[in-house]
Amino acid sequence: MKRLKVQSIFILTMFIFASSSIFAQYTGAQNKKKQRISDIPDLTEQQRKQIKKIKTETKKFILPVRNEIGEKEARLQTITTVKKVDMKKINKVLEEISALKLKIVMKKEESRQEIRALLNDDQRVDFDMQGHEPDRAKPRKPKKPRKPRKPRNPNKNTKNKNKDSDNERTK
Numbered sequence: 001m002k003r004l005k006v007q008s009i010f011i012l013t014m015f016i017f018a019s020s021s022i023f024a025q026y027t028g029a030q031n032k033k034k035q036r037i038s039d040i041p042d043l044t045e046q047q048r049k050q051i052k053k054i055k056t057e058t059k060k061f062i063l064p065v066r067n068e069i070g071e072k073e074a075r076l077q078t079i080t081t082v083k084k085v086d087m088k089k090i091n092k093v094l095e096e097i098s099a100l101k102l103k104i105v106m107k108k109e110e111s112r113q114e115i116r117a118l119l120n121d122d123q124r125v126d127f128d129m130q131g132h133e134p135d136r137a138k139p140r141k142p143k144k145p146r147k148p149r150k151p152r153n154p155n156k157n158t159k160n161k162n163k164d165s166d167n168e169r170t171k
Contacts, residue, residue, distance in 0.1 A: 043123065
């Protein structure tokens with residue numbers, strides 16, 4: 001009983017460490033992609049306020065659009081899993097989702113350009129470099145196709161044994 005408790009505690013501890021490292025990797029990757037105001041050198045207080053205002057307006061615009069995308073994706077899930085699928089409806093919903101996602105991308109770029117307009121040349125260079133640093137992760141090599149395996153015959157061994165025993169009986 002005591003051994004079982006020790007094993008379960010060990011397994012639980014390993015699970016916690018594994019999940020925390022995966023979470024750290026995920027959040028680290030997300031943080032690298034975001035542009036940070038703090039990374040722009042020599043910002044004045046007025047620039048900080050204006051940038052914060054632009055970002056807040058962008059978030060206010062994006063939130064209801066994302067909610068609408070979620071609703072459309074739920075609708076898409078529903079109409080793609082019915083017995084009789086209507087491709088016209090599916091295509092219409094897909095186009096609506098794409099249009100909403102395009103709105104978000106356009107708004108983000110508009111905000112980015114508004115922020116760029118507030119910066120001087122040195123700040124603009126640093127701001128432009130934030131989103132365009134190369135990814136340092138090594139690209140994965142494509143897997144080589146595997147050779148097809150020959151199917152195993154589970155009865156093969158028993159047949160040979162039976163033949164051997166039959167041969168012995170006849171002798």
